[in-house]
Amino acid sequence: MLLAAFIFLYPLFWMVLGSFKSNSEIFNTRVYWPMEWTGQYFGILFSGEYFNFERALFNSIAISISQGVGATLLAAMAGYIIGTYHFRGRMTLVALGVMVVLIPAQMVALPLFVWVNTLGLFDNPLGVALPGMASGLGLLFFTRVFRLVPKELIEVARMEGASEWRIFLSVLPLVKPFLITFGFAHFVLAWHAHVIPMLILHSEEARTLPISLAALYGSSLNSPQAVLMAGSTIGMIPLITVFAMAYPQLKSALQEFVTS
């Protein structure tokens, strides 16, 4: 198992090493450790010689966080209603959620691109963040999650005449691990998104980090590859940090989900 874990981490380790190497060292895998440990490529990265790194990183963080939070909130609100109420048309709504899962955003990327243009959100971070907030998976997930909440609790609150909004807010802490799990998963997916940001975010100022890195790679092979590696390395840090923080919650949420 240790070997497996090692193999899985190896390419990433190679990437971190790569961020210190010159081009010829990178493409010659016989060279193991970089010749000298200089931070110059990180310097080049931050100097904005190739692209505005801070800006791209900021865009990525802003878009992913707003998508993660937005999607979680919307899906939890709708899932709460569908999960705790029986009304006609309920199954239709759930079926709709299934449909959305089956038709991933990449597939409607092209018409979405045309539509976002019509809305005037071309080259605007909102054009990427807003479409990402409607998650079918989220609806299905939270519909099931809110069924785990003791019904008596909600019944009593309703009997007492508390407003739905208040009940929803007071139930939220009970499902905290699930909120974090979904928010995290959506955050990562948003960070990874490629097609839609690539189509919609045109100017360099608006691009997210993965798009900028891909563009830099595509532009020329003469640019120091280490800059790419350095950019990727730093770009991984927010993801791993968030992951490490969310991991215990993730685990407890999943365990509860599988057992229920």
Next chain:
Amino acid sequence: MLRYSGFLKINRGRLFLAAPFFLFLLVFWATPLVKGFLLSLESDTLWGESSFVGFKHYSELLQDSRYWHSVANTSVFALSTITFSIGLALLFAHGIRMCRKGLQGPLTFALMVPGLCPPTVLALLFLLVFHGKEGLLNRWLIEPLGFETVNWLSDPDFIMPAIVIQAVWRWTGFMTFFLLCALNARPRDVLDAAAIDGVNTWQRFYKITLPLISPTITFCLIYLLVDCFAQFAGSYVLFGGSGGTNDAGLLLVTYAYQKAFVGGGFGSGAAVSLSILPWLAGMLILVALAPRYLWKGARM
């Protein structure tokens, strides 16, 4: 216990909670979908008014050999990714359970980190792994085993394995995590009873464990299927938006992208995107129904 109320009689508070989600769905999902369908019925005119051509793009697709090629590629890609990734994940999950308690967390965590790697970064990384003669894979695995070095990214026979390896590397950790939780949740007494009754390990796995964790496996299958069919970023970076040598790595989404943005035909591009749906839906129905037939009568 639960009150039934009519759809229209739903009170304002409830509507207020549920409505935003569906509003977003309507604006950013249903509208583009319908528009995309309408677009796929229009001619490929770039400038000026396009004309209505009905299902012409779809019937052209049926005769387009590149289209069928991309369908075949995507299916092979999805099936092999799923097989290897879930197979490995099952092995890993068992392996991790055999480790000491303190090691289990860090090991799972380490396996999952590749899944955090954005596909674009991943593809850049794998350029080094697959790179010509000097790539890591050739250096460390192919040469020591005494095989000819493989040019993973330009030899048409090895392009598909290359993108599959990449996808497997990315997802196996998460699948391991899901399966690990499912394995931990199996009721101990059933397994112990079976062991005492002399049921051998393999039978215990096939007849008890697999049916018990099959909902989780189904979830993993669906997740991977949808992801594979929508796969774009990885092959986009590896092959720069083309299908690689002889189109050996041409996937459906790549093809739609090519049609629309390289070929300039939004109509036919939309038709390619939408034509993915029946394939995906068919596959998903198969996946969802499979466990029922596999364990007919084997359930407790």
